[in-house]
Structure formats: C-alpha cells, structure tokens
Amino acid sequence: MTEGVTAAVVELIGSVERGVSAVRIEAVVAAKASKHAHRVRLLGHLRDDPGVLVSGADSMPRVLQRIIEALIDAGATTLRLPRCPRCGAERLLPEHLDGRPICSTCYGRARKRTITCHRCGRERRLGSAFGDADYCGACWRDMYDDAEAMFLDAAGLALRTSIPPP
Ligand SMILES: [Zn+2]
Numbered sequence: 577m578t579e580g581v582t583a584a585v586v587e588l589i590g591s592v593e594r595g596v597s598a599v600r601i602e603a604v605v606a607a608k609a610s611k612h613a614h615r616v617r618l619l620g621h622l623r624d625d626p627g628v629l630v631s632g633a634d635s636m637p638r639v640l641q642r643i644i645e646a647l648i649d650a651g652a653t654t655l656r657l658p659r660c661p662r663c664g665a666e667r668l669l670p671e672h673l674d675g676r677p678i679c680s681t682c683y684g685r686a687r688k689r690t691i692t693c694h695r696c697g698r699e700r701r702l703g704s705a706f707g708d709a710d711y712c713g714a715c716w717r718d719m720y721d722d723a724e725a726m727f728l729d730a731a732g733l734a735l736r737t738s739i740p741p742p
C-alpha cells in the first residue's frame with residue numbers, strides 16, 4: 577500500500593531528524609521518490625541500515641542522497657549526505673570511479689587525466705578506472721556490460737584508488 581510505505585519512510589527519517597516537520601519530510605519523499613517502487617526499495621534500505629541517514633556512507637542510494645539534500649536545505653541538522661571517498665566532502669555522489677560513488681568535482685578532475693588505456697594501449701583521456709587498470713572512454717563503454725560482473729568479483733577486496741587525491 578503506497579501510503580503505508582511512505583508513512584513508514586517518513587517515520588524512520590523523522591525518528592532521526594527533528595529539525596524538519598513530518599509534513600515537510602513527506603513532501604520531500606513524495607517529490608524525490610515519486611515512484612512507488614523507489615519508496616519500497618528505500619524503505620527496505622532504511623530498515624536494513626537505519627544508520628545510513630547519519631553515517632555519511634558512500635553506499636547510500638542516490639534517491640536517498642537527493643532526499644537528504646532537500647531536507648538539509650529545509651533545515652535538517654542531523655541527516656548527513658554521503659562523504660566522497662576521494663575529497664572527503666559531504667555531498668551528492670552521482671558518479672562512479674573504481675566501482676565507488678564519487679562527487680562530480682572529483683570525477684571531472686579525474687576525467688581530465690591522460691592515461692594509457694589498459695585495453696587498447698592508446699593515450700587517451702581517462703574514461704574510468706578499475707583496480708590497477710585505467711581505461712579510455714571508448715573501451716569503457718565497450719566493457720560496460722561486463723562492468724557490473726567485475727565490480728561483483730571485486731566485492732570484498734579492497735579496491736585500489738588509482739588516482740591520488742588532489
Ligand atoms: Zn569528491
């Protein structure tokens with residue numbers, strides 16, 4: 577039931593964050609997670625890991641990042657945006673590099689780097705990096721279908737950050 581799911585999400589967020597009214601939280605959740613399926617997934621995530629609201633974990637789903645961003649704008653003081661693993665800033669992490677979410681500033685900076693592509697051997701702008709290997713944009717797009725399997729293979733291993741922090 578749609579209303580039940582939304583109410584449960586609002587209650588979970590409201591139990592952590594006192595700086596924003598339940599009415600406001602509900603409006604933000606409705607606007608940012610407009611699809612019922614998104615709210616159901618969000619509720620599952622929050623029930624599994626309620627601490628995600630304040631931990632700054634970079635594993636936070638994007639829909640939750642957008643909700644938290646809007647609630648911070650609305651005066652939330654307890655909720656935390658995820659921390660970028662590269663620059664340490666608490667902000668939206670819409671991009672991925674090395675299988676981890678990063679902020680758009682770090683992504684833009686990383687993309688400017690010229691690398692020797694691990695796959696085609698050409699000197700190119702960095703498309704993406706994975707483990708020890710850098711890939712150009714064209715190769716990365718070719719490989720993209722396999723990327724998820726690569727990330728899953730690497731789960732549990734410490735992913736090397738191939739670009740030093742700025
Ligand atoms: Zn960053």
Ligand SMILES: [Zn+2]
Nearest residue numbers: 693696712715
């Ligand atoms: Zn290449």
